[in-house]
Amino acid sequence: MSKTAIRMLLATAAVSAMLSSQAFAAGLISIIVNDPANPYWLTEGNVAKATAEKLGYTANVGAHKGDTNAESTMIDTAITNKSVAIILDPANADGSIGAIKKAVAANIPVFLVNAEVNQEGLAKGQLVSNNAQGAALGATQWQKAMGDKGNYVELFGNPADNNAATRSNGYETVLTQYPDLKKVGKEVADWDRTKGHDKTQSLLQANPDIQGLISGNDEMALGAIAALKEAGKLANVKVGGFDGSPDAVASVKAGEMAYTVLQPVAVFSEKAVEQADAFIKTGKTGAETEKQLFDCLLITKDNVDKYTAPFTLSQ
Structure with a gap:
């Protein structure tokens, strides 16, 4: 091998080592989501990880599945692994505060996504959907499908998640303007498809003549649709969801879910x-406020073909 070739190899190796060192120096971003069995939380983790890696960090994704003890253990691991930032979808609006405080005490910036906690000043950012706006959007569309009168039931999400109450209250604000729309039943189904199915069965037993069902998320709504199909009642019941998951979009296309x-x-x-990257590099997030709301979008049969990727609607 010539001296020139050797010098080129050594230079290439040096550049490679430098890039590797830079990537390592950027550090680890720990991403903790709820349950990736739900496509919403799967997308949340996948996008955060891909973004972190694109910016030169290493990244890993863990799931607490709504268990604050598991969440606390994952925060401990993130601290032990010297994470430079934590991206967290909190398990509980109150119960997650202690775990977040541990990360803050270890000087690790925490950024919350999807769900809030009931204390400001801990996380560097709380980035969530505008649930009140989305609920009003959905309830208005659901009322158009239902008309001005009829009996309906509601599936409520996880009570430990503030999003559940915000959406339910948003539905209530819109639908109570129509006195002949009567809510005859409400069940907690914890964002879960199987529970949505089972709770809908119970609601149908108590209220066999419903004309509508409004749900706090898509998974519960899809479970409800399965139960309504089994009961032979889906054709006469308007079902509304919330999330924009691929399965829900397919259901909208099929004419099973109203929106x-x-x-x-x-x-x-x-x-x-x-x-998080901006804060690590400059000490500032670039955002004006800790709590940041991102407006939701309505998906109906009229624009469903603009759904181009999971949780992405082309405008």
Whole structure:
């Protein structure tokens, strides 16, 4: 091998080592989501990880599945692994505060996505869907499908998540303007498809003549649709969802779900990592406020073909 070739090899190796060192120096971003069995949370973790790696960090994704003990353990691991930032979808609006405080005490910036906690000043950012706006959007569309009168039931999400109450209250604000729309039942189904199915069965037993069902998320709504199909009642019941998941979009296309409200999870998951990167480098996130709301979008049969990727609607 010639001296020139050897010098080129050594130079290439030096550049490679330098790039590797830079990537390592950028550090680890730990991403903790709820349950990736739900496509919404899967997308949240995948987008955050891809964004972190694009910016030169290493990244890993863990799931607490709504368990605050598991969440606390994952925060401990992130601290032990000397994470330079944590992206967290909190398990509980109150119960996650202690775990976040541990990260803050270890001087690790925390950025919350999708769900809030009931204390400001801990996280560097809380990036969430505008749930009140999305709920009003969905309830208005659901009322158009239902008309001005009829009996309906509601599936409520996880009570430990502030989003559940915000959406339910948003539905109530719109629908109570129509006195002949009667809510005859409400069940907690914890964002879960199987529970949505089972709770809908119970609601149908108590209220066999419903004309509508409005749900706090798509998974519960899809479970409800399965139960309504089994009961032979889906054709006469208007079902509304919330999330904009691929399965819900397919259900809208099929004419089974009247609409779904898309949460821009792909947008704010990317934004949270970008703000973490900015804070690591400059000490500032670049955002004006800790709490940041991202408006939701309505998906109906009229615009469903503009759904180009999971939780992405082309305008």
